[in-house]
Amino acid sequence: MVPWVAYIGYSSGADFVGTLLLGLLFLLVFLCVVLHEFGHALAARRYGIQTEDIILSPIGGVARMRRMPDKPLREFIVALAGPMVNVVIAFILGIYFIASNMEFFTLMGESGGILDEVTAKSYVDNMPWLDQGIGVLIMVNIMLVLFNLIPAFPMDGGRMFRAILSGFTDRVTATKIAAYVGQAFAVIFLVIGLSQQQYMFALVGFFVGYMAMNELRMIRTDALYSGLKVGQVTRYNYTRLDVFSTQSQVIEMFMHGWEKNFLVFDGDGTLIGILTEASIIKWMNDTASFSTIHPYINREFPTLHSEQSFREAFKVMQQHQLDFLPVTLGGSVIGVVDKNAMFEFMRIQEKIKK
Numbered sequence: 001m002v003p004w005v006a007y008i009g010y011s012s013g014a015d016f017v018g019t020l021l022l023g024l025l026f027l028l029v030f031l032c033v034v035l036h037e038f039g040h041a042l043a044a045r046r047y048g049i050q051t052e053d054i055i056l057s058p059i060g061g062v063a064r065m066r067r068m069p070d071k072p073l074r075e076f077i078v079a080l081a082g083p084m085v086n087v088v089i090a091f092i093l094g095i096y097f098i099a100s101n102m103e104f105f106t107l108m109g110e111s112g113g114i115l116d117e118v119t120a121k122s123y124v125d126n127m128p129w130l131d132q133g134i135g136v137l138i139m140v141n142i143m144l145v146l147f148n149l150i151p152a153f154p155m156d157g158g159r160m161f162r163a164i165l166s167g168f169t170d171r172v173t174a175t176k177i178a179a180y181v182g183q184a185f186a187v188i189f190l191v192i193g194l195s196q197q198q199y200m201f202a203l204v205g206f207f208v209g210y211m212a213m214n215e216l217r218m219i220r221t222d223a224l225y226s227g228l229k230v231g232q233v234t235r236y237n238y239t240r241l242d243v244f245s246t247q248s249q250v251i252e253m254f255m256h257g258w259e260k261n262f263l264v265f266d267g268d269g270t271l272i273g274i275l276t277e278a279s280i281i282k283w284m285n286d287t288a289s290f291s292t293i294h295p296y297i298n299r300e301f302p303t304l305h306s307e308q309s310f311r312e313a314f315k316v317m318q319q320h321q322l323d324f325l326p327v328t329l330g331g332s333v334i335g336v337v338d339k340n341a342m343f344e345f346m347r348i349q350e351k352i353k354k
């Protein structure tokens with residue numbers, strides 16, 4: 001940013017002090033963006049939501065929260081808190097600005113609000129640098145408020161819009177409507193930006209469109225996850241490994257069959273553990289080929305039941321670092337489920353729903 005400020009300062013004919021002041025102004029603009037994000041973070045904290053960090057990009061900041069507020073009113077308040085910070089900043093600076101430039105505003109009042117351009121320009125040019133800087137900051141804060149209140153994702157206005165919609169319909173539908181409106185805005189931005197050669201505007205349009213699409217995809221996947229049940233992909237035909245199986249028997253099944261993970265049962269037919277692909281490979285790599293299956297069995301495993309949703313199943317799999325689990329019903333094992341089969345099923349479901 002420093003070389004950029006120096007370049008702008010230099011090319012606009014400013015001297016060293018002028019360039020320095022310009023740099024200071026950029027820092028203050030930056031500060032306004034940071035304070036905006038702090039507004040979100042503080043509001044979120046009121047509801048017990050921690051903020052991981054605040055990322056700053058040329059297009060604005062993002063406060064990354066651990067989770068999003070689930071109650072619509074809370075989401076609304078957290079989204080509104082950011083722009084409100086800029087309203088307050090603009091208001092405070094505005095009071096100073098008006099008080100310090102009474103002459104200008106009196107002139108404007110007398111002319112009925114329409115001051116001719118030459119008079120206005122000469123007044124602004126003769127303004128002390130402090131007032132000029134504050135004028136810019138007020139404009140920046142007003143722009144930040146207006147920009148963020150656009151009812152499109154990822155802008156705060158988009159979240160507020162969704163929160164309001166959530167009061168009338170379910171969250172998925174609310175997100176869909178908000179995302180479609182976001183995409184409409186993105187198209188408008190792109191058209192205006194490209195036709196007026198305002199490329200920054202077009203870039204924002206592209207960004208908004210991308211984020212809206214992302215949000216839509218996320219909510220769709222989420223709806224799909226929670227609608228699908230483990231029972232829908234439970235495989236009833238599976239090989240039951242005996243606890244007395246030898247390495248060569250396991251390798252035979254592993255290499256020549258398509259199953260790569262197995263459930264291991266003891267002599268009574270009780271499930272005692274899981275033998276995963278990784279463990280079998282480890283067993284093959286270990287030198288003592290006559291060794292027993294015992295050290296390779298994963299005995300710390302959860303079970304799923306067929307009524308559990310995909311979302312819960314994925315969570316359990318991630319917690320235990322296992323992609324393959326037994327499915328039980330009434331205390332007995334009825335089949336197995338593996339992550340690849342779940343992904344495959346979702347891929348097919350997505351196609352069917354269209």
Ligand SMILES: [Zn+2]
Nearest residue numbers: 082083148156
């Ligand atoms: Zn914001």
